[in-house]
Amino acid sequence: xxxxxxxxxxxxxxxxxxxxxxxxxxxxxxxxxxxxxxxxxxxxxxxxxxxxxxxxxxxxxxxxxxxxxxxxxxxxxxxxxxxxxxxxxxxxxxxxxxxxxxxxxxxxxxxxxxxxxxxxxxxxxxxxxxxxxxxxxxxxxxxxxxxxxxxxxxxxxxxxxxxxxxxxxxxxxxxxxxxxxxxxxxxxxxxxxxxxxxxxxxxxxxxxxxxxxxxxxxxxxxxxxxxx
Ligand code: NAP
Numbered sequence: 001x002x003x004x005x006x007x008x009x010x011x012x013x014x015x016x017x018x019x020x021x022x023x024x025x026x027x028x029x030x031x032x033x034x035x036x037x038x039x040x041x042x043x044x045x046x047x048x049x050x051x052x053x054x055x056x057x058x059x060x061x062x063x064x065x066x067x068x069x070x071x072x073x074x075x076x077x078x079x080x081x082x083x084x085x086x087x088x089x090x091x092x093x094x095x096x097x098x099x100x101x102x103x104x105x106x107x108x109x110x111x112x113x114x115x116x117x118x119x120x121x122x123x124x125x126x127x128x129x130x131x132x133x134x135x136x137x138x139x140x141x142x143x144x145x146x147x148x149x150x151x152x153x154x155x156x157x158x159x160x161x162x163x164x165x166x167x168x169x170x171x172x173x174x175x176x177x178x179x180x181x182x183x184x185x186x187x188x189x190x191x192x193x194x195x196x197x198x199x200x201x202x203x204x205x206x207x208x209x210x211x212x213x214x215x216x217x218x219x220x221x222x223x224x225x226x227x228x
Contacts, residue, residue: 001048002126003076004208005029005069007056007115008083010038012186013134016201017080021208022049029073031065033057033083056083056111057103066118075125078208081112081158082134086150087188093149101150108154113161129174132207133162135219137180142227159219159228166217175216177207182221 004021008014010032018030031054032038038051052068055061069076086104091097112133116123123129137143139155159178166176181200183193206223219226 001025001027002078003027003029003073004078004080005031005076005119006080006082007031007054007111008033010034012188013181013184013197013200013204014080014082016197017082017204017208018049020198020201020205021078024205024209026078029069033061054115056081056115057106059114062111062114062118066115066122069119069122074122076119076122076129077126078130078132079116079119079123080132080134080204080208081115082132082204083111084108084134084136084155084188086154087138088148088150091149092147096149101153104150104154105157108151109157109161112158116165123174124172127173128212129169129172130208130210131162131165131169131174131176132204133158133176133178134204135159135162135178135180137221137226140180140219140227162219163217163228170216173212175207175210175214177210177216178219179204179207180219180221180226 004026006014006018009018009030018028021028027048030051033055054065085107135158136155138152139159144152162178181203182195184195184200185193203222
């Protein structure tokens, strides 16, 4: 049975990704920064879903989670860096509050980077891992739009991290891709978004369950390549 880790999985896209993966027979580590926040998720989930605390902005939490994965889980097949924050429509580059920029950097970029370093030994063990960085077209140099400076810059950096990691993990046959789920009805996306969480999560699952000859170092939505 495959084992997957999903960050920021107590609600929104992360929770739906957990549901869909578990539905496909994957053992899923549902993680969230507070156990209280995941309480609702845990009530509806069961079976092959295991909860563990993970605050992606806190290096100590990442280390303690990695220790748990090493001692209690063993091999990891899929890592989904889903947690994300600060779709900052209320500011632009000139008015940006650097406290917001700094928080976005910690969660959207450094968190995924630190987590991959920390669980790399377990990811490598399976001999064919998958890493999915949940990004956004907002971080694309071609598709981005005005506003949301903290979000766009940190997602663009996540895209570059994806590219660098894909090269560094190629010898381990680990496929690393960035995925934009589209504009989705979640707390971040708001209720006017055209896509359901089911549709958005489907796009993420595509990259999580790629065959061994699947692409690496790419940016995708619905399995279709997006421009960086
Ligand atoms: P959401 O409903 O706001 O969920 C965000 C999740 O991230 C929550 O579970 C939140 O947990 C978690 N999180 C925040 N800070 C964290 C931290 N320090 N450690 C661990 N988890 C943390 O948003 P969403 O729409 O599901 O977003 C999921 C991903 O999709 C994000 O990366 C987002 O950028 C991306 N995305 C979304 C859209 C969209 O339209 N919705 C479009 C493109 C990309 P708490 O409950 O504890 O805050």
